[in-house]
Amino acid sequence: MKTYAEYQQMVVAALSQQLASLGEIPQLLLDAMDYSLSAGGKRLRPVLLLSSCDALGGDVTQALPFACALEMIHTYSLIHDDLPAMDNDDLRRGRPTNHKVYGEGMAILAGDGLLSAAMELMLRSAVQQGDMRAVRAAHAIARRAGVTGMVAGQVMDVTGEGSTPTLEKVDYIHRHKTADLLTAPIEAGMLLAGADDATVAAGCEFGLYLGLAFQMVDDLLDVEGDAAILGKTPGKDAAEGKMTWVAVKGVEQTRLDAQKAVEKAISALDCIPGETNFLKTLAQSTLNRVQ
């Protein structure tokens, strides 16, 4: 097993390279995709994929295109989410959002391009590996990013805005918009390592509770966070009547619920045969994150 920073470094080094390896991409499209892809961030999803695969003895190098694909999917969702017709955000990670730099049309295409590139990278890798494990991993990612996963969560988030937040609605949005894309790397990483069904199921349970905790802390940060560290303006969710855990449960209960979710995530790790300390530490650190 490597450290978080080492997995992160692997991803950062591979991202632009993987994109460029697809062939001749129009320069402006490549620039627009790269702008958001190289904007930094924790690279949590690809790190989760590499570490889950590694924890079960899988080949981390073979998993790299899948890790990059997941970061591309995450990035496309942010670009489209920031558009004027959606959240209408001007800043992301302290920099102007994609459409502010490249215009709305190009931002839509950069998002479409990143999602397409993600699928292409995974499928190319599956063809090259000639291994159904890679196909199952790609399918898990496509499913959790798709119309019953992340896109479904995004739709409920957009259509829910302004209406009264309820626990049922907020839970649905957190499960799909956030947790599905944090479960995808664990499911895919374990499938790539050839894990059995019970192990993958336990990994998915870990991912679900990690995702819920992660989003609860996100909602807390929007209330209590530091603008300079966040790279965005806190208080925006509440002002826009967003579906947040805090809006339904309040600050104190959200903090407790996040803690409980992390405990559930960690106890799911008991059923996983392998080196799970990395995932355990990562889940615990979720509660202390500041951005």
Next chain:
Amino acid sequence: MKTYAEYQQMVVAALSQQLASLGEIPQLLLDAMDYSLSAGGKRLRPVLLLSSCDALGGDVTQALPFACALEMIHTYSLIHDDLPAMDNDDLRRGRPTNHKVYGEGMAILAGDGLLSAAMELMLRSAVQQGDMRAVRAAHAIARRAGVTGMVAGQVMDVTGEGSTPTLEKVDYIHRHKTADLLTAPIEAGMLLAGADDATVAAGCEFGLYLGLAFQMVDDLLDVEGDAAILGKTPGKDAAEGKMTWVAVKGVEQTRLDAQKAVEKAISALDCIPGETNFLKTLAQSTLNRVQ
């Protein structure tokens, strides 16, 4: 082999069913995707996929998720293309465009959803079939729809608007925005049928010239077409300084070039061992289409 209408009927019957088979999709998202997916049209891409697979003795039923996926990709590209930030079209096939009915945010998500659903359907089918031929077919479709294919063509089309059309630019746009998505079904259909490399290469050549001819006729229809039959207003391309073959070569030469392209498409069929009459007739009919 079946008739065009029979393949078309297979696709129409399967489209909504395939989408619904993915699981619980939020109703509004399903409605928005279905609205554009069920808007009719020739279903040319899925018909090409089924007939190419059938012509080489492949299993048409196994190919159906791939055919539907291709129609979903085509539909997503139309929804995003019609957005105010892109072509800003109010009408498509005689009906209000997706964003006119569901709003811009939902139209962006319906497009994202259709692209995601297409990938998920192909990957699920590949997992179920457990056959690398399905993985290669899905890869071919993802590649031709992606950042070196259709999305690349779309980017050049959007950024080229207003600048002087040149043969080089128009050729690039036609090859990628149009021909890649007409070659994809032939390449994928043949890969699903287990065709050898030489046959697939000949199929791709057929697809390229069919696609070029198809787009040249499209450009002619924008000049000479009947608004009622087209379901959109002719003359829009010229008015907006669009990159069309007619803008570079004029009407008469475009007609001749389209004819030549169809001849090249048909002669590529000589290298394909199988029942190629269907594809031949289809290529010839491209020259006489009115919508």
